[in-house]
Amino acid sequence: MESKMETSALRPRQRLSKQEQIAHHFEEALSYFKSITCKVTVKGNIFLQQHLTTVETVGLSEGIPAEGIDVLLKLALSGYLAENVNSKILKSLVPVADIFEDTLISAVSLFCTGKVSTNTQLVFLQWLISVFDLVSLREILSPLYNFFFCLIKDDNLCPALCHLLYLITNQDHVRAYRVRILLDLQNRKGIQPHILGLLSLYKVYCPDLVCVSLPNRFKRFFQKSSFLFTCNWNSVVRKKVGDPQCDRKLTQSRKRKWNAGFDIPMCKNSIRNDSPKDSESFLPWEKIKTFSELLENIQNHMLPAQMGCVINQPLLLNYIKCLKDDNTLLRLNYWLSYTLHEECAWYNGKKQSKEDVTSFLNTVLTVEEFLQEGLSGSEEFLFKALPHWNGLYRSQILGLISHIPLHSFSDIEILLFQTLTQLFISSSLSFKMDILKCLKELLQNWMIRHFLYINNVKIENVITPDMLASVENLIHFTGRLSTLGLQMQNSSLLLQSVLDFYTLVSNLYSCFSLPIIILPPAGVFYPALICKDCVNLNQLCYIMYRYRDSLLAARQHGKDNSVFVNIGRQTFKMYNNYLTTMVGCLWSSKAFSMDPHPQGIKMNPEVFEIAGVLAYKRAFNIVYHPALMAFSSSFLKQKISKQEMYNFRHFKGHLWDEYTQFLLNEGLTDLNLFLQISLNPVKTKQNNRTTPNPSV
Template identity: 30%
Template sequence: MSSAVEDKNIKDAIEYFVKEEKIKKKGNVQLSLALKTIDDVSRSKGLSAEDIISLIGVAASGCHGNDISCKLIKCLIPASVFPVRAVELAISYMCTSLPSNKVQAMLLRLLIAVFDYIEKKNVFQKLGYLLFYFIENTMLTPYVCHLLSLLTQREDVRLFRVRRLLELQTKLGSQPYIIGLLSTYKLYFPNLVSIVIPSTRKQFFPTRDRQWCSLIREVQDRNQAADTAHMQSSLELSEKLRATESSIMHGVPPAKRRKVDPIPVIHCSSSKLTVKLSSRLAAMLEERPIPFVQIPDIGTLLRNPVNVELPSQIGAALRSPLFQCFMSYCADLPMTCRFSYWLQDTLCQELLDSTITPACFPRIESILEKLIEFSEFIQEGIPVVDQVLFLYLHVWNGLDFRPQVFRLVTRCRLYPFSVLNENILEPLRKLFVRTSVFIKCQVIMSLTQLLRNYATVEIPRYHQKSSEAKPRVCVFEDTAEVLDPLSTVQELIHFLDRLCTVGLTLENNHSLLLHFTLNFTEWVSESYARYGLPFVYLPSRHITKAFLSDNALGPARLCGVTQSYKRNCQLLREDISSNKIESPHFNQKDTVHSLNILILDLCDTLWRKKAFTHGRIDSYFYFEPGHVDIEANDGLSLYLHQAFLPFSVLFLKETQPQENIGHPRGIKEYRVLFAEFLQREHIDEIRNFILNTFMRYRKSISD
């Protein structure tokens, strides 16, 4: 069907409903054809603003009965933006006695579904509280509360409205939509709302028209992809900003923004506009709140942040760098709580409450990536993200959004180990034992980064919050219980140490997994000198598997880790002796004894050819007498070790004539030269360990 014919058909169909005073319903073929025409056009390319205004007047008046009105409202899918005139008509008709409760409920559901596409939301803002008079209509209450929660600003919160809601709650019981609206009021005026809002909650306003919202999004995607340039020229300022903001999405064309990115654009803000601040605007900034859209740069924003009118699309903070700076600078509780509410609803809807299909992947990945960027910018985790992540990990298949999930794990806030173990570590442990070696490496890497985040960010922030001054050091405040952060870190290190042991056993000491295990061990060995954690945690005996590797980096890095442990242990003992710090978590006697055993084992094996004949029962290389041939002692020496044999042969070729090259055992008398040769080959840890740790250690023993 040509475009001209289609336009004529839709025009005739709309005129049929507008001009007919009374429509016969039973057996009316013309009615069926008109409804089908409008439905087909709305599903394929949406309706223009003029068509929506014409049809909403017919549907909201209820002149043709409930069934026709509800079908027409379902067809009001905007091709671009939803006109504010249609909003005015819908609310105006609701204030009359013409539409029935069923039609009024459909109108409210329509406004919720197209909320992100409504132009001039400031007009809707002014009309919104006419809806408050429908709050006691039990059929409309859930939708009224949802819309009011989206539209509420500080000046809208009044005592009489709080009282009406509390009375309604007494009448209907504890309904989530009433609690949701009261929680929004409590953000602005905590003294007016006495109820306790649960910190871990379900969605106050779950999406009731999921298929309808999905259809609206699909129509918008098709229209933008078909004619982006035409849409940009026809939209108001908000749509221009939408296209401008979308152009920064890592090369994604603006036409595909809504398809791959569900985050709204601030209709009254643009962090990318470079307009000159006029004297009149400067005066407005000093006198009364102005919309965020008129703030050209961060300097203007920070001169008087209290007079900035926040946008209703609070979720667009993930898109606007300027708004992110504003959130981190002001750390305003109502603003961050509104953002948390939006974020929890969005994440629950995308990850938990819907069936994830391959078509949804770009959209969900987009919001997770922007969420990660925001967390990195403010250098803290978001409590509500942790709560959603706790739920998602229990049903996660280990494949969907794996890079994003692991990066969110690394930004998790500080919790008691029992909470951490139940909600993060146990799901990851189950994933760890049943997946490939590459996913095992990702699990170990993410938990190692979580430890680093705890040591560098979360523990200092926790101590700062617990100080007497109690300054606000977080953008997002949480109600975490009192805990011992060092105990959490110690138990997490112990858990990860055991996980590495299991992984190396399952994967037969895979070299890649061994690399990430040594990365974790190296981090732990430097935990005091670099991060100030007042304890030294020695690894379990699985660390010897690195020594038996056929790659020279295995035993070399193990020697480097042992040196690092020795340095940290000495520093910690000195600081404790001089009363610089207190360390109830440091068992000095057992730690020093175990460290000495590890040093002796490495040196007896590499240097003294006593890998299994030193007689120490607590050795890392202890075997029952008779289980190991005494000849094996020589097999793990520095010059005969399987990882260093290629270097031994190369050393002999460089130092001996070609015809006199002998067995690598001949290097025994030149071990120091061979250690220097290894240093030339960039294996520095062996020489440093032997000469700086073992030799000095033996000298101190003899003294």
């Protein structure tokens, strides 16, 4: 029993002694390697083999401290040891903390001297790539960018150099001469994924410099073999920072799984959190939780290299909106264009999860609504997708269409009109209504941005003739679609969608200061005038009232400036024709006889006589109109006996005036307002007040 107790008591001392022994052996190895100042033979050198084994064991199990890496890295690149020994040393240098800046600068200097073989240089580059996520290398290697780039023409080093440059590239590094060198390499070697990867990143930062079309068939730019450490490396890193693979997936592959999400890359990738250099660097995004914190630290941020992480982060979107940097939007648009084409392009034969595509498209829509502007990346996607669109992802595609900017609409106008026309003709009622709603939202987004701009800049003529033509073309196109839809389906819901669009159009001049007035076509006006729905009739009256205000304001503006802008006499004539028809139908009881429009409802009286219809003139006044019959019946029920309640000839004199007030009380305010402003008032003998002159 005593021997067992003694044994158990000695175990901690033995374990501690073993750790001290390993540390002692490692210190001896460092002292040995530090003493090497000339070439050393490997064959038969027992001390070298022992110390090399010690370094490999410690490095791949516990990691090497910064002091050890300083000694071993310089030795491996000095050319004093054999190639296989240098490779073993480099492959065992797993850093346990930050690396000294002088160490890396000296190592790069030795690397550029070419004292070691090409294979050793390649292993050194792979080591830099492997430890890039473990220590803060970007700030150190960024000033040395050109040293690495000068060696990119080396066929053996080119893949690893492109990978390393891909990691440390920022916008300042992108230069025209570097783009030319990469393009020359690509022409000489053919399409290489590592060159294509670096060119793609250059195009993200400066799309104007990389004008060539890059192929999309590569799913991975850089090989996984560029990473030196495997299982041993993972075990060491997990002890320090957790799972090392989470951030590495973004650099290995362009194509990510949908369920991987869009996590924000860490701006601070150092193992040690108490590094004095990190306290002076940019503030990591994960530490910003509120908008007020974002504003307080607005100067201490740097956007992540992977722009895909932006779309799910409201704070990053706020930062982009406040920053107003064109280069940032170019990067985001380039990433978005590629992702939409690769992951959401159902038309190229790829199999995608419908739920994932729908979710991503909804996310893109949320970003555009947040930024209050369309993204050119989604425009490029629409340009490719619209010729093949069959109605799939209807809400999402129509949402993207509604955010197309006005300044670029002319590029996609013809294609959009053709596609929507084909789908509108063959679609259901709900699809037709969704298309009309989309076109209304598109015009509304244009007008809101135009109105905000002219109020902020204080300039009236900020819209170009081409942009004005795009607005006119959209309105005329919607008018043609509306006419066609109302001819195909006599639906009150469809008519309401059409009138919603023209409610916006009627306010373009008076509310948004846009010098354009376009009246609805006859195929929209007359179905609305003789409809059976009081809501649509009331809305038509409001639309005509708003057109009246816009035309009066335009005429006054024309007198002051001696010019009519995009509003000719034909528009005034057309409005007067519509006004005459509405007054003749609703008030004067002269339907089918006072309509000068060539597509109007004027008919020969002989036709009605042959048909036996004698009271046709009053068929659409406010008493007999199909949309108002329920109101007139309800009014008579309150005023006269049941025997006489269906005798509409009682609507005369003061009873007519009371009926118009009754319609106002029932909520038909726009109808009442239209009648008041459109008719000539006369004095009634009963109450000596001004009122329109009725005719029954």
